Amino acid sequence: MARLVMKFGGTSVATVERIKNVARHVKREVEAGHDVAVVVSAMSGKTNELVSFVREAAPLYDAREYDTVVASGEQVTSGLLALVLNDMGIPARSWQGWQIPLYSDDAHGSARILEVDGAAILAGFEARGEVAVVSGFQGIHKESGRITTLGRGGSDTSAVAIAAGIKASRCDIYTDVDGVYTTDPRIVPRAVRMNKVAFEEMLEMASMGAKVLQVRSVEIAMVHQVPTYVRSSFDDPDNPNPGTLICDEDEIMEHQVITGIAYSKDDTEITLREVADKPGVAASVFMPLAEANINVDMIVQNISEDGKTTDITFTVPAADYDRALDILNRAKTEIGYRALQGAKDVAKVSAIGIGMRSHAGVAAKAFKALSEKGINIRAITTSEIKFSVLIDADYTELAVRTLHSLYGLDRG
Amino acid sequence: MARLVMKFGGTSVATVERIKNVARHVKREVEAGHDVAVVVSAMSGKTNELVSFVREAAPLYDAREYDTVVASGEQVTSGLLALVLNDMGIPARSWQGWQIPLYSDDAHGSARILEVDGAAILAGFEARGEVAVVSGFQGIHKESGRITTLGRGGSDTSAVAIAAGIKASRCDIYTDVDGVYTTDPRIVPRAVRMNKVAFEEMLEMASMGAKVLQVRSVEIAMVHQVPTYVRSSFDDPDNPNPGTLICDEDEIMEHQVITGIAYSKDDTEITLREVADKPGVAASVFMPLAEANINVDMIVQNISEDGKTTDITFTVPAADYDRALDILNRAKTEIGYRALQGAKDVAKVSAIGIGMRSHAGVAAKAFKALSEKGINIRAITTSEIKFSVLIDADYTELAVRTLHSLYGLDRG
Numbered sequence: 001m002a003r004l005v006m007k008f009g010g011t012s013v014a015t016v017e018r019i020k021n022v023a024r025h026v027k028r029e030v031e032a033g034h035d036v037a038v039v040v041s042a043m044s045g046k047t048n049e050l051v052s053f054v055r056e057a058a059p060l061y062d063a064r065e066y067d068t069v070v071a072s073g074e075q076v077t078s079g080l081l082a083l084v085l086n087d088m089g090i091p092a093r094s095w096q097g098w099q100i101p102l103y104s105d106d107a108h109g110s111a112r113i114l115e116v117d118g119a120a121i122l123a124g125f126e127a128r129g130e131v132a133v134v135s136g137f138q139g140i141h142k143e144s145g146r147i148t149t150l151g152r153g154g155s156d157t158s159a160v161a162i163a164a165g166i167k168a169s170r171c172d173i174y175t176d177v178d179g180v181y182t183t184d185p186r187i188v189p190r191a192v193r194m195n196k197v198a199f200e201e202m203l204e205m206a207s208m209g210a211k212v213l214q215v216r217s218v219e220i221a222m223v224h225q226v227p228t229y230v231r232s233s234f235d236d237p238d239n240p241n242p243g244t245l246i247c248d249e250d251e252i253m254e255h256q257v258i259t260g261i262a263y264s265k266d267d268t269e270i271t272l273r274e275v276a277d278k279p280g281v282a283a284s285v286f287m288p289l290a291e292a293n294i295n296v297d298m299i300v301q302n303i304s305e306d307g308k309t310t311d312i313t314f315t316v317p318a319a320d321y322d323r324a325l326d327i328l329n330r331a332k333t334e335i336g337y338r339a340l341q342g343a344k345d346v347a348k349v350s351a352i353g354i355g356m357r358s359h360a361g362v363a364a365k366a367f368k369a370l371s372e373k374g375i376n377i378r379a380i381t382t383s384e385i386k387f388s389v390l391i392d393a394d395y396t397e398l399a400v401r402t403l404h405s406l407y408g409l410d411r412g
Numbered sequence: 413m414a415r416l417v418m419k420f421g422g423t424s425v426a427t428v429e430r431i432k433n434v435a436r437h438v439k440r441e442v443e444a445g446h447d448v449a450v451v452v453s454a455m456s457g458k459t460n461e462l463v464s465f466v467r468e469a470a471p472l473y474d475a476r477e478y479d480t481v482v483a484s485g486e487q488v489t490s491g492l493l494a495l496v497l498n499d500m501g502i503p504a505r506s507w508q509g510w511q512i513p514l515y516s517d518d519a520h521g522s523a524r525i526l527e528v529d530g531a532a533i534l535a536g537f538e539a540r541g542e543v544a545v546v547s548g549f550q551g552i553h554k555e556s557g558r559i560t561t562l563g564r565g566g567s568d569t570s571a572v573a574i575a576a577g578i579k580a581s582r583c584d585i586y587t588d589v590d591g592v593y594t595t596d597p598r599i600v601p602r603a604v605r606m607n608k609v610a611f612e613e614m615l616e617m618a619s620m621g622a623k624v625l626q627v628r629s630v631e632i633a634m635v636h637q638v639p640t641y642v643r644s645s646f647d648d649p650d651n652p653n654p655g656t657l658i659c660d661e662d663e664i665m666e667h668q669v670i671t672g673i674a675y676s677k678d679d680t681e682i683t684l685r686e687v688a689d690k691p692g693v694a695a696s697v698f699m700p701l702a703e704a705n706i707n708v709d710m711i712v713q714n715i716s717e718d719g720k721t722t723d724i725t726f727t728v729p730a731a732d733y734d735r736a737l738d739i740l741n742r743a744k745t746e747i748g749y750r751a752l753q754g755a756k757d758v759a760k761v762s763a764i765g766i767g768m769r770s771h772a773g774v775a776a777k778a779f780k781a782l783s784e785k786g787i788n789i790r791a792i793t794t795s796e797i798k799f800s801v802l803i804d805a806d807y808t809e810l811a812v813r814t815l816h817s818l819y820g821l822d823r824g
Contacts, residue, residue, distance in 0.1 A: 016468040050488065056428040057492045058499035065498070068506050069491035072484040076462065079481035080469045086477070087470035094480050098510065099557055145511055 001033040003125070005171040007136065007159035010044035012174055012233035013077050016084075023084045024237035025174065026131060030090055035125040037132040037166060039159040040081055042073025063108035067138075067149045071097070074135035074155070082133045092131040093124065097138035098147065102158065102165075104139035110151035111139060113158075113220070116165030134162060156217035164224035171226050172243075173213060174233035179244035180205070180212055182409040183261040187397045190410040194259070195242075198249035201259045201352050204386045208262035208350040213246075221246060249354055257355035257362055258407035261400050264348045265393055267297065268321040269378060272328070274309040274338035284335045285312060288327050294320040298348070298381045298390055309338075313379055315390060318344065346378065347396040350388040351403050363387040369406045375399055413445040415537070417583040419548065419571035422456035424586055424645035425489050428496075435496045436649035437586065438543060442502055447537040449544040449578060451571040452493055454485025475520035479550075479561045483509070486547035486567070494545040504543040505536065509550035510559065514570065514577075516551035522563035523551060525570075525632070528577030546574055568629035576636035583638050584655075585625060586645035591656035592617070592624055594821040595673040599809045602822040606671065607654075610661035613671050613764050616798045620674035620762040625658075633658060661766050669767035669774055670819035673812050676760045677805055679709065680733040681790060684740070686721040686750035696747045697724060700739050706732040710760070710802055712791045721750075725791055727802060730756065758790065759808040762800040763815050775799040781818045787811055 006029065008022050022038075029036050041047075050070045054061050078094035085092035097104075100120060104111035124130035136155025139148045150157050156173060163171035179193040180202065197205075199222035206215040212230055221228045231243025249255070275281055282301070289296055299314040316324045321344060328340055356362050363382055370377060370389065375398065379390040391399055404410060418441065420434050434450075441448050453459075462482045466473050490506040497504035509516075512532060516523035536542040548567025551560045562569050568585060575583035591605040592614065609617075611634035618627040624642055633640045643655025661667070687693055694713070701708055711726040728736045733756060740752055768774050775794055782789060782801065787810065791802040803811055816822060 016465055019469065053428055053488065053492055054495060057431065057495040060499065061495050062498045065491045065495045065506055068508075069488050069495070072487040072491075075484040075487070076465065076481050079477045079484075080465055083466060083469040083473050083477045083481075086474045087472065094477055096480075096559075147508075 001035070002169045003166060004029055004034045005037045005039060005159050005163040005166070005168045006174060007039040007155060007172065008041065008174045008233055009155060009176075010041040010047070011176050013040055013081070014044040016080060019077070019080050020084050021237065022081060022233065023088055023090075025233065025240070026085060027088060027090060028237055030131060037121055037134055037162055037168070038081060039134045039136040039155055039162060040074060040077040041136050041155040042077055046073040046076070064146055067108045067147050071135070071138040071147045071149055074137050078133045078135040085131055085133070090131055091128050092133055095121065095132055095134045097135060098140040100134065100162075102139040102161065103142050104148045104150065106141040106144060106146075106148065108146075108148055111141070111148035113139060113150065113161045116161050118162070118166035121162075121166055134158065153214035156214040157220060160217045160220045160224070160226055160228060163226045163228075164220060168226065171221065171228045173217075173228060173230050175212060175230060176232065176234065177212060177230070178232035178235065178241055180230050180246070180260070182259070183400055183404050184263070187400050188404050188410070191404065192409060192411045194244050196245045196247055196252045197259060198252055198354050199246060200249065200385055201354055202246045204350065204352040204383075205260055205262045208264055208348065208352065208386070208388065218246065255355040256353060256407070257359050258351045258353035258403075258409065259355075260352050261403045261407075261409065262350045262352060263396055263400055265396065266318050267315040267346060267348050267390070268318050269313060269315050269343040269346045269390060270321075270324060270328070271311060271313040271341040272335070272337040272339075273311055273341065275312055276336050277303065277308055277310040281310075281335065282312070284331070285328070288331055289316070289324055292323060292327055294324050294327075298379045298388065300379045315346070315348070315379065345393040346390050347393040348388050348390050349396065349399045349403065350386050351407065352386040353407075354385050356385050366403055366406060369402050370399060373398060373402055375402075413447070414581040415578060416441055416446045417449045417451060417571050417575040417578070417580045419451040419567060419583065419585045420453065420645055421567060421587055422453040422459070423588050425452055425493070426456040428492060431489070431492050432496050433649065434493060434645065435500055435502075437645065437652070438497060439500060439502060440649055442543060447541075449533055449546055449574055449580070450493060451546045451548040451567055451574060452486060452489040453548050453567040454489055458485040458488070476558050479520045479559050483547070483550040483559045483561055486549050490545045490547040497543055497545070502543055503540050504545055507533065507544055507546045509547060510552040512546065512574075514551040514573065515554050516560045516562065518553040518556060518558075518560065520558075520560055523553070523560035525551060525562065525573045528573050530574070530578035533574075533578055546570065565626040568626040569632060572629045572632045572636070572638055572640060575638045575640075576632060580638065582641065583633065584641045584643055585629075586643055587624060588644065588646065589624060589642070590644035590647065590653055591642050592658070592672070594671070595812055595816050596675070599812050600816045600822070603816065604821060604823045606656050608657045608659055608664045609671060610664055610766050611658060612661065612797055613766055614658045616762065616764040616795075617672055617674045620676055620760070620764065620798070620800065630658065667767040668765060668819070669771050670763045670765035670815075670821065671767075672764050673815045673819075673821070674762045674764060675808055675812050677808065678730050679727040679758060679760050679802070680730050681725060681727055681755040681758045681802060682736060682740070683723060683725040683753040684747070684749040684751075685723055685753065687724055688748050689715065689720055689722040693722075693747070694724070696743070697740070700743055701728070701736060704735060704739055706736050706739075710791045710793045710800065727758070727760070727791065757805040758802055759805040760800050760802050761808065761811045761815065762798050763819065764798040765819075766797050768797050778815055778818060781814050782811060785810060785814055787814075
């Protein structure tokens, strides 16, 4: 007998019929003798409807009221799933964020979880063998007593945080895919579903564009050592596939050098030409961007021929592109550069693997393979367990396929 | 400067556009210098949608989860109105039942309000001049911490209870009619909108079928002496009509003998023929009905010619008709009667007025007038300030018009 968290997203609870299917998954685990907490999102489409009401009500909306309106979507789903479970003879009750309570900070609209009090849910397990049906995505700010939401995809984060809060032995994230693949199977049909992947690798994959799990949920799973499965809610409830386990690297016997290839088209490139090559110039470029909360990722700096000026290239999220250009234009005299250039049609392709730590020359091999395919590398970043290259967006699929084959990830 | 509660129902907040219109009504009162709490229902249609989800999820639903699901409708509206007000530069925040808190008992689905803590709302008035936008229809059960709902029309009750809780000097109920009329204007075009009506009279009218206000809200208004206006949300927000004031009878200078004529087609008639006329027979008839929670209203008992048996006639709500017949059929030997008869096509017409107390023969005048029109009276009940007659439903409109003229209520 184990304690278990199961999470179902919006498409898995899109209709009452689908909620009944979710209940069959829950029934399987209850009948296996487990204590179960289920975390649910809003019925798909509902959150968008609520957000559009908010936008119509007030273009520059108060984020606290936004949260009040939008959190109602999960309240409906948690109540409905509890109804279905009770109707099937499985004791269940719904829990809103404020009832648990799941405390967050007051960054309304994208609040961070501070503390999950698992006592009430555990009491329900103990006293009544009761399934806890939890509204994902929402919490409460302790001081103000107001409803908060965790931002898009926040239900994954809720699920893992609740798993940590009730010391669950496992957290199952049910999605519309059946696990984590070595890369996007729409690009590489020979991509392989992994049985296990290390937290650190999953963190990089999520950051690099693999949208199967929210980055913050992986962080929390890693910190609290919650073994987390990604699996499909559309499997037969009586005979589901296990999916992919995200776990501590020690749990994985043999590491491949590269575990997966991720890509993202959400980045844009900015270049400052002929910046004076003197101390403090990098700060003069990046400080104003940091102050505007713009996240700079890859940075490349080349000395120009005369040795007196330098070119600086870096990437920012596509959503911040216009704002970044505007800030740099206004700071032109202060920074002192000749020209400002931007490119939106770029993509970042990343190779991730814990095995990189103990293998030299892994990235160099990639640079060679990409150049042989005629793919120009605009910028490079590396970390202990991943490297990324920035390339023309047109070459994204070719680059992903090239690296996937290069590191022996293609299905046999 | 006064403290004021304004309540808007589902049709008044059916769309974001209409919510903006509600905000203009609120603005008028804020600009007049008042501290305002606004109570809102769910957008019309939403509650029905949520109820149908619940029914699809579980035909025999758990009322606690029903409440969780259905209360989400008001949460959306309160958030949206707060957004619109803030956007107009009027400080506002939403309040859910559990945030106020508005405590109720745990009769989920039709909970009764136990206590409204006005402190937090009053603190918002004081510290920030903040409009309180309150979700109607919902509360919280203190011991279980679960969301409750007050039953259909419960937002009226919320509004008056909150008015009592914050010691408001007035509660304005905005509806789709512009006040309380001497009778239904669809039946009597010469019906008159009253300027004032006493709590006791309104209570009888609401009970007798005038659907403009929930009975429980009138009870609370009367007990806590909250002057309550019924007025239209479709009036020009900058120049609205005052509507009808429901107030203590002392506030009304001169009472007419009869204030209004109400009618109801929701009653049915049941007759037991030749019941033995002995002590305890009434109990044997009405106890089983009471135990089944069936509300018996008018009772008439006639001695039959032989003096040994009696006929008993009474009314029950139409919704309980089949159940009542079934119970009486099963108790036939125990009660001892010859035949059981029922009639569904009956109507109850009532005349209400505090002036009746000091005038004799008011009802007798009515019986004469009705018989002159050929209307047969099947049963009669009277109280201090009203009398009701049960008649064939076909004669309802004729009876209402006859009494409306008889007591001089027709517009001049």
